[in-house]
Amino acid sequence: MKRTKLVSILSMVLVFAIFTAGCATGAKNGGGASNNEFRVNLSTEPPTLDPAQATDQVSFTVINAIYEGLTILDENGDVQPGIAEKWDVSEDGKTYTFKIRSDAKWSNGDPVTAHDFEFSWKRALDPLLVPEPSQYAYQLYYIEGAEAYNTGEGSVDDVAVKAEDDHTLVVTLVAPTIYFESLLSTAIYFPVHQSVKENEAFAAAANTMITNGPFTMTDWKRNTSITLEPSDSYYGRDQIKFSKVSFTMVNDSSSELNMYETGKLDYAGHPTGSLPSDQFASLQQKYPDEFKIKGTASLYYYLINTTEPPFTNKKVRQALSLAVNRNDLTEKVTLGGQIPAYGLVPPGIKGVEDEYRNEVNGDYFKEDLELAKQLLAEGLAEEGLTQLPAFSITFNTNDLHLKVAEAIVDMWRNNLGIDVQIGNEEWGVFLDNRNAMNYQVARAGWGADYNDPISFISLFTSKSGNNNTGYANAEYDELVERINHTSEPEERVKLIADAEKLLIESHSIIPLYYYTNVYLMKPEVKGVYVDFKGDIIFTRGYYEEQEQ
Amino acid sequence: MSEQTLKPEQFAKLKKSEHAGELVVRESISAWKDAWIRLKENKLAMLSLVVLLVITLLAITAQYMTPYDYKTNDLANTNLPPNSEHWFGTDSLGRDMFQRTWMGAGISLQVGLYAALVDLALGVIIGGIMGYYGGRVDEVLNRFCEVMYSIPSMLLVILLIVVMEPSMFTIVLALSITGWINMAWIVRGQVMQLKNQEYVLAARTIGASTSRIMFKHLIPNAMGPIIVTLTMTVPSAIFAEAFLSFLGLGVQSPAASLGTLINDALKAMTVYPWRMLFPAVLISLTMLCFNIFGDGLRDALDPKMKK
Numbered sequence: 001m002k003r004t005k006l007v008s009i010l011s012m013v014l015v016f017a018i019f020t021a022g023c024a025t026g027a028k029n030g031g032g033a034s035n036n037e038f039r040v041n042l043s044t045e046p047p048t049l050d051p052a053q054a055t056d057q058v059s060f061t062v063i064n065a066i067y068e069g070l071t072i073l074d075e076n077g078d079v080q081p082g083i084a085e086k087w088d089v090s091e092d093g094k095t096y097t098f099k100i101r102s103d104a105k106w107s108n109g110d111p112v113t114a115h116d117f118e119f120s121w122k123r124a125l126d127p128l129l130v131p132e133p134s135q136y137a138y139q140l141y142y143i144e145g146a147e148a149y150n151t152g153e154g155s156v157d158d159v160a161v162k163a164e165d166d167h168t169l170v171v172t173l174v175a176p177t178i179y180f181e182s183l184l185s186t187a188i189y190f191p192v193h194q195s196v197k198e199n200e201a202f203a204a205a206a207n208t209m210i211t212n213g214p215f216t217m218t219d220w221k222r223n224t225s226i227t228l229e230p231s232d233s234y235y236g237r238d239q240i241k242f243s244k245v246s247f248t249m250v251n252d253s254s255s256e257l258n259m260y261e262t263g264k265l266d267y268a269g270h271p272t273g274s275l276p277s278d279q280f281a282s283l284q285q286k287y288p289d290e291f292k293i294k295g296t297a298s299l300y301y302y303l304i305n306t307t308e309p310p311f312t313n314k315k316v317r318q319a320l321s322l323a324v325n326r327n328d329l330t331e332k333v334t335l336g337g338q339i340p341a342y343g344l345v346p347p348g349i350k351g352v353e354d355e356y357r358n359e360v361n362g363d364y365f366k367e368d369l370e371l372a373k374q375l376l377a378e379g380l381a382e383e384g385l386t387q388l389p390a391f392s393i394t395f396n397t398n399d400l401h402l403k404v405a406e407a408i409v410d411m412w413r414n415n416l417g418i419d420v421q422i423g424n425e426e427w428g429v430f431l432d433n434r435n436a437m438n439y440q441v442a443r444a445g446w447g448a449d450y451n452d453p454i455s456f457i458s459l460f461t462s463k464s465g466n467n468n469t470g471y472a473n474a475e476y477d478e479l480v481e482r483i484n485h486t487s488e489p490e491e492r493v494k495l496i497a498d499a500e501k502l503l504i505e506s507h508s509i510i511p512l513y514y515y516t517n518v519y520l521m522k523p524e525v526k527g528v529y530v531d532f533k534g535d536i537i538f539t540r541g542y543y544e545e546q547e548q
Numbered sequence: 549m550s551e552q553t554l555k556p557e558q559f560a561k562l563k564k565s566e567h568a569g570e571l572v573v574r575e576s577i578s579a580w581k582d583a584w585i586r587l588k589e590n591k592l593a594m595l596s597l598v599v600l601l602v603i604t605l606l607a608i609t610a611q612y613m614t615p616y617d618y619k620t621n622d623l624a625n626t627n628l629p630p631n632s633e634h635w636f637g638t639d640s641l642g643r644d645m646f647q648r649t650w651m652g653a654g655i656s657l658q659v660g661l662y663a664a665l666v667d668l669a670l671g672v673i674i675g676g677i678m679g680y681y682g683g684r685v686d687e688v689l690n691r692f693c694e695v696m697y698s699i700p701s702m703l704l705v706i707l708l709i710v711v712m713e714p715s716m717f718t719i720v721l722a723l724s725i726t727g728w729i730n731m732a733w734i735v736r737g738q739v740m741q742l743k744n745q746e747y748v749l750a751a752r753t754i755g756a757s758t759s760r761i762m763f764k765h766l767i768p769n770a771m772g773p774i775i776v777t778l779t780m781t782v783p784s785a786i787f788a789e790a791f792l793s794f795l796g797l798g799v800q801s802p803a804a805s806l807g808t809l810i811n812d813a814l815k816a817m818t819v820y821p822w823r824m825l826f827p828a829v830l831i832s833l834t835m836l837c838f839n840i841f842g843d844g845l846r847d848a849l850d851p852k853m854k855k
Contacts, residue, residue: 253815254814254815254816254817276815276816277640278627278640278815278816278819278820279815279816279818279819282818282819328623332623332624332626332642333623333640333641399815402801403640403641405801406621406641406801406802407621407623407641409802410619410620410621410641410802411621413619414620421800422800422801423713423714423800
């Protein structure tokens with residue numbers, strides 16, 4: 001009896017403590033503005049902060065703030081000088097000569113030199129890179145000799161990137177590549193300090209990371225928070241207004257919203273966090289100035305493991321894809337104004353003159369329940385099966401992914417009469433399993449790395465480290481090769497459309513919808529935006545009050 | 549000393565109704581019946597029992613009461629408030645909350661029940677062995693229990709669920725992997741106390757086997773504390789399951805337990821409060837009733853409480 005009393009007293013104290021804590025944070029509302037701190041939710045621990053190893057949005061969000069490449073992109077997606085202050089392109093469009101800024105410095109005060117870039121790119125291409133070869137290395141294949149070195153057939157000395165002196169970098173490409181300059185603003189082209197040779201685990205802790213971007217990492221509490229502060233050695237230090245950027249790691253949309261509403265976050269929602277989709281409508285009413293929906297060039301899709309029977313059979317895969325009602329999915333389930341996807345390349349990506357999606361019709365297939373049923377029956381018969389073996393949809397733990405999976409499982413049950421399990425995994429575990437092809441159907445999302453359809457098309461070549469479907473088609477690889485060697489825009493777009501058609505009609509992936517970013521941002525925050533790729537860019541952000 | 553004599557007139561014939569007036573022996577009733585009588589006097593405990601029975605009954609029969617099922621989506625009717633069609637409203641995928649809530653109650657009760665049964669089986673056997681044999685056997689088993697007990701149980705549970713596929717079996721296994729220890733200790737204490745009683749000695753003298761002594765003499769006499777512990781295990785297992793579901797480690801969708809339903813509803817608590825209300829009320833009610841009923845049972849089964 002005594003114990004029960006103690007417990008009840010304790011719980012009352014606890015309830016009271018929570019209540020008062022709630023009040024205290026309520027009073028601190030808007031605290032971010034007063035000390036110029038910008039607070040965002042990252043949802044999970046970034047799997048890596050090594051620019052050569054990163055493949056996911058969470059990692060990129062942090063890496064983009066602490067490193068800077070030769071170029072940067074502005075809000076419109078146009079290329080601006082970054083660490084390179086200017087560059088020349090040879091007449092055949094294949095040789096670039098970059099002039100490195102003389103005031104570019106590492107966070108430890110060392111100058112950033114052309115040698116650093118040469119070293120970093122060759123490091124990213126190293127087939128023996130520790131802990132594993134870069135999955136993004138194929139993005140460097142535009143450089144002459146890069147592919148041969150990365151695949152172990154060539155020598156590192158034949159990679160055509162050379163530092164002439166400390167401030168001059170010469171790069172020779174395999175073929176003229178119109179988007180090469182914007183490619184340079186992505187993580188795989190970021191420099192790393194040459195000291196990483198001695199310490200391959202440099203990206204594992206705040207105090208061993210030497211970076212060259214606008215911010216440096218001052219604190220990293222595992223699974224809890226990351227703190228960035230402006231880098232004093234950054235050449236554009238006076239343009240950086242935030243005194244601090246704090247990332248929290250809360251993987252729950254309602255908690256995130258709660259934190260935003262109690263003033264613990266200045267930005268909540270996509271791309272690195274999420275808001276509860278059930279509340280989109282009411283949030284829009286409640287915060288008309290803060291609630292934003294922005295279309296981004298990203299695709300939400302399901303991967304099918306094409307190496308595992310019966311998914312080796314195209315008809316089975318096609319049946320799964322045709323039995324999903326994408327309109328219902330976007331209008332009734334995800335609720336964020338997403339666009340149903342029947343192709344690979346999202347709207348917002350440049351084609352010849354207009355957006356690619358406006359120039360090339362992206363409806364490569366139509367949903368058809370009768371056909372889906374028939375295809376499933378035929379496919380199973382070809383595989384010598386009478387019914388589909390049990391399989392599951394795997395996704396990383398997230399409310400929205402769960403809701404989408406639940407809706408699709410129900411569509412498959414109603415339309416095809418099959419029972420599918422669903423299972424969620426923590427982000428890092430999920431990525432490992434997906435890379436190891438340890439799944440049947442897995443959720444995936446892909447955002448543009450640069451403003452060109454090839455950013456999506458090159459994903460599914462047999463040598464792409466981010467392919468993950470087992471799809472390997474020599475014809476497709478050859479098409480991509482031809483695209484990379486074609487500089488005539490119209491012909492190039494035609495080849496891209498051919499490749500896209502080939503991939504989508506193989507039904508190795510189930511395209512679901514083109515993303516929108518739904519987020520809340522405090523109205524006094526300026527200069528923070530979501531770019532065309534769907535990345536959050538905050539390096540030049542500031543609070544309005546400060547300007548008055 | 550004068551002698552007193554009794555005279556016949558000093559005696560009066562007793563009225564028939566007063567025949568039994570001096571009989572102080574009460575009716576012979578078994579210990580169980582005795583406990584039942586005392587339990588019946590505890591109004592609150594009886595009310596709890598009735599509520600629990602109603603919840604159990606509804607958890608079984610609710611699926612036949614409305615034409616909906618727990619897993620079919622109805623995207624045209626999402627987030628409906630309670631109405632004559634959907635008595636508890638619908639969730640964000642248009643699934644009927646009445647069906648889901650009662651299914652959740654059923655799963656939660658099952659988890660509680662199975663966890664309690666596993667605890668009972670393991671706890672009684674191991675506790676019985678510890679208490680009866682004593683000595684080195686007791687030493688070794690007791691140290692083992694203490695080591696198991698010193699590991700934070702939630703950590704162990706989460707670890708197990710991460711390694712194994714999340715399912716009801718895994719949850720029950722995870723909850724009972726440390727859950728039986730309490731039961732074992734209670735049985736051990738009881739058996740140690742009872743094994744020195746004369747009737748055990750008598751049984752041993754006439755050659756009763758160890759298992760007969762254990763199951764015919766010791767365990768039945770320790771039944772009171774065992775049952776009370778059991779009624780307390782059920783709600784704590786239900787709560788542990790709700791907590792695991794709340795962390796996303798519980799039963800996997802589209803199946804639902806009360807914990808997962810509350811977790812789902814939490815995201816829209818301010819907008820669609822009814823999605824939270826029914827499962828939350830139900831889980832609170834279940835826990836409360838089990839606790840009150842367990843309390844009542846303890847009072848009823850404790851011989852020292854006999855008036």
